Amino acid sequence: MLQRLYVDNYKCLVNFELPLENRSLLLGVNGVGKTAVFEIVSALRRILVDGVRITHEDAFPTSTLTRWQARDLQVFEYRALLDETVFDYRLEVEHDPSSQSARILLERLTCAGGPLFECRLGEVQLYRDDHSEGPKFKVDRSESTLGRVAAGDDNRLLTRFLEFVRGILVCGLEPTRFVTESLKESQVLERQGGNFVDWYRHHVLEHMQLTVQLGRVLKDVLDGFREIRLERVGTEARALMVGFAGSNEDYTLRFDELSDGQRALVVLYGLLHLTNGQGHVLFLDEPDNYVALAEIQPWLMELSDLALPQVVLCSHHPELIDYLGGDRGLLLVRETSGVVTVRRPDTVSLESGLKLSDSVARGWER
């Protein structure tokens, strides 16, 4: 579980600390940095797992420096609790605004306080699981080296951390981007969910029981739902088809023949059930988009009940605010200094009869 994210000098986030629980809902007015949090989590995954360069547009280009500061150093930290052990990851990025270039100043991973990896000014020092020194070498400072360390018998802890980062899914679903036909399977769901069918195909091959469970749940979610399946439409191509029971006879629709809302529901429940028990951490930006009012709370209940290690949501929707905000809400607030801080939403007076969403709508939660 990701316990803490620390950010300094990224867009509106300066010396920003975000504590996280197994279920968290980020709240706050527009422009306070909620989406920036999701961008950073996604960028760290891209750097560590996909190996993108630090200045890649999906990572930390110089344009992401906080504009009202003259400092050129960005800092990002994770604290993760994995198998009862605390892992701390720190990444320092040094920018040169004049050339729009950036280099890694420091990248470090520790476990229970002991070193596992350190790269300072391009000098890498590897450590074994018992924290004894391993190989030392020089590297290119424009990309993460930690993510390139090969798994071995003496670096299982480092590998465990990388597996954890690989399991982080960051999504803001955009049903109009969902592609119905898949040419190949994919282990990774794209940020907007565009390759959901590729991802579903991967699960059909690797985790069939999860797709069966998804089909069971969708019977409770979509009226008349009968089945979801892949149909061969070419040598390699498979189309996602959804079967319904009609009043006279059954019928089947291609995924792109469903409404945006129905497709969003399929993917939202897919996110819960295809990741269930797989150790994933989900970051979902505004999951309520496109979904009918009455469909939101059932999905939140399912999210509450399943054995997902961690889910972080961001939303302005009253349904999410009232269902999760009281217990799990984290309010991002921009202080008069410009710095964004995190606190629990101010509690409302219950005698007033107002819900938290009523309070938020009036700006009284701050």
Place this chain on the structure above:
Amino acid sequence: MCEDTQHEAFARRFLKGMGWTLRDFRVEKAPQGRGSGEQYVRERFPRELSGFRTRPGRVVLIAMIDGDNRGVAGRLQDFDDACRGQGVPVRGAEENVLLLAPTWKIETWLAYLDGEDVDESRPDYPRLAREGECQRHVEVLARMCRDRALRAPAPPALVAACGEYERLRRLS
């Protein structure tokens, strides 16, 4: 309707175990805040009861609040008083309205379902670390419910709650 997330997790998981499905539920939970969640539910109950009566035969209304020092009888009286105070007729004998009041609080039931002999006048049974951990308690209760036999000595508020659930079975 319930006063906190532990109430919701317990009641909803129990009903799921009894065959209710995801979209059968609508939860109105008291917000976290200054003051009493119990009071929030109680004062909102007449409005929900009025709404419930516009959908005859299609909806079940369940309200759950801690009994605290009022106990089940006191809480039933509180619900009736809230209705009278807002000019709403009180719950009728033939209405699918269930009123549950774990006493002193829901944790008393959790301790009982963990095998303890409990005392309803004790307010200090421990909370669960996570609300979802009540799944094991719900499963124990579901077994007892199917057998129609609570382990003796059962806390009177739970006996009353089972009576309320029987009311649902009788009326449906």
